[in-house]
Amino acid sequence: MNSFIKTEKGILTISVYSAVVFSVAGVLLGILSMSQMILFDGLYSFISVVLSLLSLGAAQYIRKNDFQRFPFGKEIIEPIVLIVKYTVILVLCSGAFISAAAALFTGGRETALGYALLYAVLSAGGCYLVYLFLSRKQQTIRSGFIKAEANQWKMDMYLSFAVLGGFIVTAMASAAGFSFITPYMDPLMVLLVSGYFIKVPLAEIVKAFKEVLEMAPDKEIQQQISGTIKKVTVRHNIEESFLRVSKVGSKLYVEVDFVLQTESNVKTVEQQDQVREEIADGIKKIKYDKWLSVSFTKDRKWAI
Template structure:
């Protein structure tokens, strides 16, 4: 598995198996938390399929319709994925509260414990595979899938802890509280995980709106531009950096003194090569545009 599409297919198959296991187990054992895990996994299958289709679409060149590339599609798709997860968490939260207020429900804690153990190990294994591969195949879609599986891992782990507590309650004088454990787990887990999709939606909105890139990219670009400005004694420079999916858009304008050294076309290209070479530590695709002018109004 060394391509983005293969990794996304791997995620789809893993999510499908996980969903079928959880839905069947949740229905048989009448457990809302297991069923919530299964529905989350089912939705993950659909979201992963969308990611797979997106990756295939983005891989096809279409300069006539997309002269700046298709990278903007990626943050839009990821934004949609996390929006769906947010809605799911809210639905589960209100469902858990409703069940809790109506007196809870009886659940086979022993069977639930076995499910939670299997689900936690399998989800974390898929997350580790995607996380490891993502280091060699930088992709926002793969990163989103990895985070999705990590959320499912913690969800399953929370279920595991909840069923352990439920079993423990059975051996105490508080055994009458056992029916409340299942809806309580739903409330705690769904409420806690709301922050993950909401935080990620904020990041994707920044990319869709073409806002400035993260400091880890911006700081390096600023350092490089400052060095070039000093080296060639330009009057000043203007830098604009934004990120869109796997591509970093970098626009640099140098204001050249009318009385000073005027770079020829060949010398301008050499400066561009120098800048691009210094940006090698940035693993993203780079769209670099470097302009030179004697009039500051064309740079502002």
Template sequence: MEWSARFPDARALLVSVWVSAGFAVVSLAWGLVIGSQLIVFDGLYSFAGVGLSLLAVLALRTARKGPDERYPWGREVWEPLTIVIKAVALGGLCIYALIGAIGELLRGGREVAAGWAVLYAILATGAGLVVSLYLRRRGGQGSDLVRAEAAEWMGDTLLSLGVLAGFALALVLERIGHSDAARYVDPGMVALISAAFLRVPARLLVSGLREVLTMSPEPAISEQLRSRVRDVECRYRFAESFLRTSKVGSRLDIEIDFVVDTASKAQNVREFDAVRQDLHDLLQPLGYEKSMIVSFTADRRWAL
């Protein structure tokens, strides 16, 4: 608890863990009692979220330990690695649910107590919206793990909205005497929603793999870096500059090479250190931990 108080990101993730645990128990019990495959799927998804959220807390704690002899560049790679694991697990669950739903449809559907299902969907949608908005606010200035958690909750909220619409349709069909058609609503919604929801883990997987593979960061971050490096290049009249960067968790790895000629305003070690300080000050507002190497050469082949 003391550690989570020191790190708001961890506290936000723990809130997600506790809410997911309570939500999972209620969903599974409710779904089994009324015979809804979709609500059971919602509960299983929440149970998976509990384990993955705990893994995210552990990864965040590990990443914040910083560099040492074993991890000379830091442990931030644990953050995107956890996002990849989360994406694979949730994607697998969605595929499993999709296959099961198709089987139910082929067997003639499933009878569900639609009135109780509608009540569940209303409560689930409200709870999911509150938690996702809370995590989005925390993630705006926090780690990628919190933003990934917020995306997961928002996806779950959209799922609950789909559940609400579907069960409302089933209730109407029952009331107007089309119970046979209503039997297809529950497995039909599982198939549609699990297929649509695959977007969330797919997006998380792509973003996590980019960082695990140390690819360049998203265009918005890259452009901010290039703009600041160009400013320094012009200010000190360097012949050229070369920027290489990648984002790993909450850390930006940056290598900047300046080509120096006779017209450049920085020509010695002290002046080069002044350039480094200017770069540090310009990049500080980006809000990431930075591992930065700045080099200077009179021969551009050493910068390529």
């Protein structure tokens, strides 16, 4: 079991099973308590199940070797799947926002607080534990799929704590004689939470599109790689270098073109391979699969 939860497939499978439990509980208790907030939480978990299965299938497909059809790998599938996942979440949040806004202007909704509080307590605690597990695993396994799962559970965790806080306030207001505001609390919570969550899928969709377009990765990654290249250039007295970096899914593509002059220390194929080893060693701490291409030329036109 310990080895299973150390793999991407194992971690995603645990996320799927957890989402199934929360989705069933959310939908059932949402209907019993007549709470749109809990029903929204349950539907979010149900959609998470479908999206997690999509991630699991895509992750397994990417890991299968198919060099003849995909000579550069299948990592491009990862950001495409993430765009689909976050688009679905965006639609769900937008629909909940519109529905809650309509309910506020039509008198709100009555809620059975007993069921609502029970679900809120269990959901908040459970989501926190699953999110904590996924976020820790994401630190050791650099996977866009696991990061997306962690983001889904973080949103669900915030949602659950917001639900819990809202229902506690509702119960206190009802006990203090302000029961006339209780019908508005449930749609108000949906409005605030779904409105806040809309920015998360939007930001992640933008990131995924950047990977599909093979744009440059985060500045931190670029700085680590460019620092290594500068050291190699000085060490071997190389006149000029051109660095191109992009990240697609879990793979980091690094292409370096060195322009050599007569005074350069790099003369033989063996010395060129030594430069490649130095670069590979310098960037090995970056936790992505690397596709490293290093070329040497004396004519600058082949490097630009």
